[in-house]
Amino acid sequence: MRLITERPDTRPTPAASRDRGGPQQPILIVNGLRKYFPIKGGLLQRKVAEVKAVDGVDFSVMKGETLGIVGESGCGKSTLARLLMHLIPKDEGELIFDGDPVDDIRGLSLRDLRRDLQMVFQDSYSSLNPRLPIQDSIAYGPRVHGVGKAEAAALAADLLNKVGLRPSMFGARYPHELSGGQRQRVNIARALALDPRMLILDEAVSALDKSVEAQVLNLLSRLKRELNLTYLFISHDLSVVQYVSDRVLVMYLGQVVEIGPVDAIYAAPRHPYTRALLDSRLSMNPLERMSEPPLSGDPPNPVNPPSGCRFRTRCAFAESVCAERQPRLAAADGGAHLVACHMADAESGHGRAGLSAPLH
């Protein structure tokens, strides 16, 4: 058992010795997570509506895997990341980190969670303190967790080496003196400073140029191998997600529509939204041009999502049952591939229900 009374000696222990549940225990379990943002208006600033940003999300992340999360802007993927980090309070739901409930009286404190779970943000500049040399930014976390000054500085130098920046050359620089790719390396080093076991990468490579993106992706895969990390990789770029992920989770308007192994999802998507998203990828071959867009319209407003299945307003196969009942996330092929669509459920009453062939 962990002893909370051990504080204030909070010096980091090696990540491996903090593994409690064993390899079969998912590192993160999310149950029924929900977050509505109130919209205030009128004379008294009362709540007039709610943005249903994350609405009942369940999934788990196994140790050592990379789970990719894809979806369009406004689907709630960044809100989800912030909820997992406890940067914003959740409305409802449960988080279990390696067997321990988070922020619960018997569970893991936020301080412990943040040692094990760290995050890299999209905007590499705004997520660094402009007034701190980067080596101090990296050493800041360990200092807060009780590491001595000299030790923290040595740790920062070591981390800079790990992410491919020479400490003697870069350590004393300020964020504005670095390029976007270098800054993102600093952010990764900082996220690693507390020796975490899991990283949330929220669009961490999206703002980078393609050649720099490739460098950072290679760095991430090397760090994952060397440090035995688990990644939650959020991106809107489907090719990048396919390249890095073991499993993929597809979100639409605050809900999970499909989750499964990357090859199963990319080869045979079962949800019409996933299919449309994959068809929207642009071919690199000028001879294979798109003649019709795979999906028309924009995502609906999350303040007032459609009844039943939220995708039905843009779905080519929508029937009356789709407006009446919300599809549940259920196994599509009896395995790890789950989908929330009436067509995948033989008893839903949808005209195409139970057709085993993938959509085309």
Place this chain on the structure above:
Amino acid sequence: MPLDALADATPAGVQIARPLVEVRDLNVRFVSRDSRTNAVNGVSFSLQAGEVLCIIGESGSGKSVTMRALMKMLPEGKTRIEGYLRVGEHLIADMTDRQMRAIRGAEVSMIFQEPMTALDPVCTIGQQIAETIMRHEGCSRKVADARALELLQVVRIPSPERRLKAYPHELSGGLRQRSMIAIALSCRPRLLLADEPTTALDATVQAQVLVLMRKLQRELGMAMIFVTHDLGVAAQIADKVAVMYAGRMVEYGPVAEVLNSPRHPYTRAMLASNVHGHARGEDLDTIPGSPPDMRRPIRGCAFAPRCKVARTSCAIEPPPVVHLGPDRYFACIANDASAEAAAT
């Protein structure tokens, strides 16, 4: 300058129509009290009416600056523009601000990456379209309003009557970009300049806007210069592709040839570092290092420090321009078979 041979690229005796756009030896420098940034260095190209040119490059490669120079949209006083710039009958360098205002929006239009900042937040979409039409064609408000409605139908905005009265913040990103396109097309320009118009859009919406733009470009017979960093977007929309690096055009040609059989080491490296269709668990081929500091003059090939096939001479003299046909060239010393084998 390495690329000025382009002007005589057409073999003698072949008569082709006079291009709509001609740029020769374009140099753009940004001058401030303590530095000179050489943003564009000797760029030359031409564009026929009805043709789509994609300029590809990373941030800082000078692709947007090249395009803005055509519209004289760079901050005056801080910018030094040299070179020959012609659009239709207009010699851009000699034009006054007043003359420029008359052709901006009428003969040459532009759309931007972020429609929210390009649209006026306090005017409705309908007012913004009608304003452009009245300004350039001097017609009545009533006629302009009717044209505005028609334009929203052309860009396939659903329930256009209602959308005319909407303010930009009431529209989604996709609808805003379509409104932007409607304004740009309102006076039937001969040339449309597009600066990363789909980069800020979601994948499904990006596909819609690209298909729409290609359709409209063909129907209206417009020429288009499309700046992007996304090779997939270029593959979808371009007739010709120009690859820029450190303010120079390093490769130019028909889209299928440049993307399927690139000749310049930078183009090759850029295509190889793409994750598209790359197997998992395998490292990506990256381009080491980062682009050069544009405040310093570059003597030889700007890509040499990062190039796999660079030789000692690359850093000393500018690379020769190798012409493979009337509209296909690249600027590299390593054009023989041995270098090709080393690069692949």
